[in-house]
Amino acid sequence: MNILYYTSGVTGSGRIVQGISICNGLKRKGVDCKYSILHNSRMGVLAEHAGVDHLEIPFEDEIRLSPDHYADSELYRAIISFKPDVLLVDISWFMIHSFIDNLPCKKIFLSRQLPERVFTVPLPEGPVVFNPDNYDFLVKTEPFDAPFDMIPVNPIIIRDRTEILSRHEALAELGMDGSKQVCMFAFNGNPGDFDRIKKTYSYLEDEGYTMIYTTNYAGGLFPAVDYFNAVDLLICGAGYNSFWEAVYFEKDAVFVPIPTRFEDQFKRVNDNSGYSFDDNGADQLAEMIRNL
Numbered sequence: 001m002n003i004l005y006y007t008s009g010v011t012g013s014g015r016i017v018q019g020i021s022i023c024n025g026l027k028r029k030g031v032d033c034k035y036s037i038l039h040n041s042r043m044g045v046l047a048e049h050a051g052v053d054h055l056e057i058p059f060e061d062e063i064r065l066s067p068d069h070y071a072d073s074e075l076y077r078a079i080i081s082f083k084p085d086v087l088l089v090d091i092s093w094f095m096i097h098s099f100i101d102n103l104p105c106k107k108i109f110l111s112r113q114l115p116e117r118v119f120t121v122p123l124p125e126g127p128v129v130f131n132p133d134n135y136d137f138l139v140k141t142e143p144f145d146a147p148f149d150m151i152p153v154n155p156i157i158i159r160d161r162t163e164i165l166s167r168h169e170a171l172a173e174l175g176m177d178g179s180k181q182v183c184m185f186a187f188n189g190n191p192g193d194f195d196r197i198k199k200t201y202s203y204l205e206d207e208g209y210t211m212i213y214t215t216n217y218a219g220g221l222f223p224a225v226d227y228f229n230a231v232d233l234l235i236c237g238a239g240y241n242s243f244w245e246a247v248y249f250e251k252d253a254v255f256v257p258i259p260t261r262f263e264d265q266f267k268r269v270n271d272n273s274g275y276s277f278d279d280n281g282a283d284q285l286a287e288m289i290r291n292l
Contacts, residue, residue, distance in 0.1 A: 001031070001033040001034070003034070003035045003086045003289065005088040006037075006090065006092065007041070008091070008092040011261075012043075015090055016046050018090060018110075019054075023052045028282075029290060031289060033289075037055070038075075040056065060095075062121075065097075071099075086105060086106045087108070089109050093134075107136055108136060108137045109135045109139065111141065112142050132148045139285065141154075141281055141285075142244065142272075153281040154277045156281040157281065158223045158282075160283075165229060170230035180209065182231050183234075184211075184231045184233070184234050185201055185211060186214045186220070186224045188216045194215040194217060228245075232252065235253070235256065237256055238266070240268075242255075243265075243272070255269050
């Protein structure tokens with residue numbers, strides 16, 4: 001089975017991480033497949049670090065991907081050459097809207113919390129509107145009020161709880177002896193967020209914490225969850241992966257929401273305080289794919 005995960009993922013690292021997480025879920029569930037991530041992200045190095053096949057292509061505009069021109073686009077050619085049996089489309093439905101009906105494969109749309117406006121794209125010649133009938137399954141990967149009927153799965157997490165380092169192993173990897181409390185400051189939002197927000201929490205060093213500063217923009221710890229058992233306090237953004245990793249691994253965390261183009265991080269924190277889950281959504285999605 002050929003499985004292709006497509007995401008634009010132009011900013012941040014979150015969507016690449018989700019693609020890696022899905023691959024890990026497929027492996028845990030023993031799904032026999034060839035899997036690859038197709039993306040427009042600068043964070044493909046994370047996929048390489050995780051041993052996941054990926055292909056970065058240039059971001060293309062609405063003219064290049066229009067009904068008259070899509071056949072010559074990098075995106076269309078890449079999808080066709082992979083010959084997917086299953087195409088996972090993460091959020092960026094509008095990029096393949098012109099040719100999705102021409103793809104002879106199963107199509108699964110993945111959506112985290114999104115405002116309804118994302119499902120209509122205004123163009124000079126008229127709006128492009130999301131059509132649920134273009135997909136075999138619509139899957140929401142966190143709790144939110146979706147504008148369509150969607151199959152819910154738990155948040156998709158890069159590791160299971162049993163797969164990360166023990167406290168002893170994590171402390172040893174970090175070169176620490178555990179004599180002081182450890183605070184991890186992990187921020188992977190937009191470029192510049194890390195340095196700007198880091199200043200706000202620098203006082204914790206004077207409060208007796210041993211600080212770990214990490215960001216995917218500067219070759220930081222990846223995946224950071226591997227070291228969570230050594231961490232007493234986590235300070236992170238409220239993007240999809242950061243928030244749900246903290247929830248899944250039951251970390252004492254301070255979330256720092258920031259405005260983004262699509263999701264509402266403030267809403268994610270407010271709506272999901274006290275939420276908990278045990279089954280990794282990556283495994284649930286893998287089961288769904290295996291049963292296609």
